[in-house]
Amino acid sequence: MLNNRSSFFTEFFYIITLVVVVFLGEWLGVVRPLTSALERFSQPVLIRMSHLAMVINQPVAYVQKSFHAARRVQDLEKEYSYALATISRLEYVEQENQELRHLLETQERHKSAIVVSRVISYGLPSVSVGQAEGISPGQSVLASQTLIGLTKIISTHQSQVNLLAQNVTNPILAKTESGVEGIVIGDGKRILLTEVPKDAELTVGERVVTIGQELIQPRLLIGQVKEVIDRPSAPIKQAIIEQLVSFYEVPILEVL
Amino acid sequence: MIDWGRWLLRVLIVILVVLVERVVGIPMLSILLISLFCSRLNKFWCYGLMLFSGLVIASLFMISLSKVMIILGLSFLWFKHGRGLVASQFVRLVIAGVLGAIAVVILSGALWQWKYLVHVLIVILVSFLGLKRHKFNL
Numbered sequence: 001m002l003n004n005r006s007s008f009f010t011e012f013f014y015i016i017t018l019v020v021v022v023f024l025g026e027w028l029g030v031v032r033p034l035t036s037a038l039e040r041f042s043q044p045v046l047i048r049m050s051h052l053a054m055v056i057n058q059p060v061a062y063v064q065k066s067f068h069a070a071r072r073v074q075d076l077e078k079e080y081s082y083a084l085a086t087i088s089r090l091e092y093v094e095q096e097n098q099e100l101r102h103l104l105e106t107q108e109r110h111k112s113a114i115v116v117s118r119v120i121s122y123g124l125p126s127v128s129v130g131q132a133e134g135i136s137p138g139q140s141v142l143a144s145q146t147l148i149g150l151t152k153i154i155s156t157h158q159s160q161v162n163l164l165a166q167n168v169t170n171p172i173l174a175k176t177e178s179g180v181e182g183i184v185i186g187d188g189k190r191i192l193l194t195e196v197p198k199d200a201e202l203t204v205g206e207r208v209v210t211i212g213q214e215l216i217q218p219r220l221l222i223g224q225v226k227e228v229i230d231r232p233s234a235p236i237k238q239a240i241i242e243q244l245v246s247f248y249e250v251p252i253l254e255v256l
Numbered sequence: 257m258i259d260w261g262r263w264l265l266r267v268l269i270v271i272l273v274v275l276v277e278r279v280v281g282i283p284m285l286s287i288l289l290i291s292l293f294c295s296r297l298n299k300f301w302c303y304g305l306m307l308f309s310g311l312v313i314a315s316l317f318m319i320s321l322s323k324v325m326i327i328l329g330l331s332f333l334w335f336k337h338g339r340g341l342v343a344s345q346f347v348r349l350v351i352a353g354v355l356g357a358i359a360v361v362i363l364s365g366a367l368w369q370w371k372y373l374v375h376v377l378i379v380i381l382v383s384f385l386g387l388k389r390h391k392f393n394l
Contacts, residue, residue, distance in 0.1 A: 008337045015329035018303055022310075023322040035315035042275060042316060049279045123281015123375075124317070124366045153365050155318045166367050188367060 036156040043128050043157060046120040051251060053122055061249065078205075115255040117159075125149065125161040125247055127255065135159050135255055138170070138215045142254040144245045147172075147210060147220040151255060159255070163247055164191045164222070173211040174222055176202065181211065184222055184241065191223065196237040202228045208241055217256060263301055266293045270309045278316045282361050282372050285379045286313065288353035290328055291335040306332065317364045324360070331356040346387055350380055 025031045065072070115135065117127040129135050131154055141149045141161050150170060152162040162170065165186040172184040174193060182196040193208055206225045212218030226242035247253075270289055277283045290309045294302040306328050313328075314321040331352035338348050354376060361368060 004337065008333065011333060011336070014299065014303060015325070015333065018307065019322055019325045019329065022307070022325050026320060026322055031311075031314075031321050034311060035321070038312060038315035042278075042312075045275055046278060046316075049275060053279050121279050121281065123277075123279065123372070124361070124364055126318075153318050155315075158318065160318060160365060168367075 032156075039130075039155060039157040043120065047118050047128060050119045050122065054119075054248070054251060057122075057248065075205075117253050117255055119247070119251060119253065120158060122248055125163055127151075127159050127161055127253055128157070129255055130155050130157045130159050132156050133255075136215075140216050140220060140256040142220065142256055143247060143250040145221060146243060146245050147216075147222050148243065148245065148247050148253075150216075161247065164241075164243070165189060172216060172222070173213050174208050175211050176206045176208050176225065178203065178206060182239075184208065184210075191241040191243065193225070193239040193241055194236065196239065198230075198235065198237055200237060202237060202239050204228065208239075220256075263297070263305070267305060267308060270305070271312055274309070274312050274316060280375055281366075281369075282357040282375055283313055283317065284353040284357035284376055285383070287328065287331050287356035287360075288349055288379065288383060291331045291352050291356075292349060294332050295336050302332075313360065317360055319360065319363045323363055327356050327359045327363075346384065349383065349387075353379065353383075 022031065113134070115129050115133050117129040117133075120126050120128045127141065135151055135154055137151055137154055139151045140147050141151060147164070149161040149163040150167060150172075151159045153160040163186070164172075164184065166188060167186040168188065173181070174184045175181045176193075178201065180196055180200040180202055182193045184191060184193055186192070193202075196202060202225055204225050204227065208222045208225065210216050210218055210220040210222065223241040223243040225239045227240040229238040229240065266289075270286060270293070273289060274283060274286045277286050286309070290306060294306055297305060306325070310321055310324040310328050313319070314324045317324075334355075335345075335348050335352045338351075342348050342351065357372075357376070358368065361372070
């Protein structure tokens, strides 16, 4: 018994010493190059493994989706016709815009840098770009032109993504097509458009886009209103937002 | 004397498992294996393995190495010296893995998700079957 206790304290002492040595190494900046190098070397393997995980998960996702396939096709058909109408309207606006620009001779367009990245982890959603690629915390992560999350923790060659459904601390200003403004926030499972005035009209199927704030550009698509929550006792309205793309289904993302 | 081949094989197994678990999300099997391997090595190689594995976990899960070393050290101590509290080695190992993995997930800034529970159950099943074959005290 005494021997065991002595062995425990000896090992405890060794571990504490090791932690102190490591802490000193971190403080002196010795550990950082090692972790950066490991991150860099592990990235190709992680990208391949993530791709493999996606391929393995595809049948499950396919079965899950097929339950609501008929309704989904109907929704998509409706969306498609709506999108066609929008395209023709936008083409006209674009033409008009070009003519105006030509008149004003302002060919300069402010385009923010887009960094293309790949998924390296699904469990702790992460992408393969980091400080080395100029990424900073709070930048928008897009999948198929849809805002799906914000960068959270950044290291040299990778960044953790805070998906909108899990984004409980960083509210995003947003508005619907009809101009109803609110805040987009996650509750762990769903994406909610909240702080909507009680008298505002929310319609199922309406698109929700960003208004624009620091590091988040305006007019980024967030999703569509899926369900409106209007409790008589609540002072505000809420809406559940549905996204047509998922972090778990696209291998390539954009960081804006 | 240490068998270099066996030690390197263990290091490679740990690296492979950490890489897989980085994609999945929680490093439970990695912590479980590190505790198990370290308990069977002498001091020098044990802390060498712990340090190297800690470096891999720290770089992949974006946590500071000192925090990872604290987690690995406590898991190892619990597994090796927690006999007075829990007699079964298997239960001690699973507790070390689960608590260590939860600590890593929380420290890496993520929220605990219930889908991680599926991974935890799979790891428990795999380790149960794996350790049973090696006449482990379950």
